Amino acid sequence: xxxxxxxxxxxxxxxxxxxxxxxxxxxxxxxxxxxxxxxxxxxxxxxxxxxxxxxxxxxxxxxxxxxxxxxxxxxxxxxxxxxxxxxxx
Numbered sequence: 583x584x585x586x587x588x589x590x591x592x593x594x595x596x597x598x599x600x601x602x603x604x605x606x607x608x609x610x611x612x613x614x615x616x617x618x619x620x621x622x623x624x625x626x627x628x629x630x631x632x633x634x635x636x637x638x639x640x641x642x643x644x645x646x647x648x649x650x651x652x653x654x655x656x657x658x659x660x661x662x663x664x665x666x667x668x669x670x671x
Contacts (some may be wrong), residue, residue, distance in 0.1 A: 591644060601619040601628040602660060609629045615671040622668050 602625045609621025633654060640650035 591635055591639050591642070595632060598628050598631040598635060601625070602632070602664075606664070619668055621669050622664055626661060626664050626668075629657055629664065633657050641658075650668070 605621045605625035606629060609618040609625070612618050612621065636645065636650055636653045639645040640647060645653070647656065
């Protein structure tokens with residue numbers, strides 16, 4: 583990413599990426615599976631945001647297509663894991 587983007591798309595990607603893990607951690611400390619599921623769904627929403635920012639960064643020319651593909655695949659994998667956990671609840 584270009585240095586001038588450090589507080590733009592880059593910061594949004596970091597904030598949203600950390601929100602995924604924070605939602606899972608927050609939900610795991612809740613009193614019920616239903617409350618945990620709410621936080622997992624919020625984590626899924628953050629996954630979708632991250633996917634958007636990855637696509638935006640590629641479209642703006644900040645990410646090479648290869649890096650986009652790698653990051654996108656990793657985000658999809660995280661989303662699948664969250665969906666799996668939701669199904670178990």
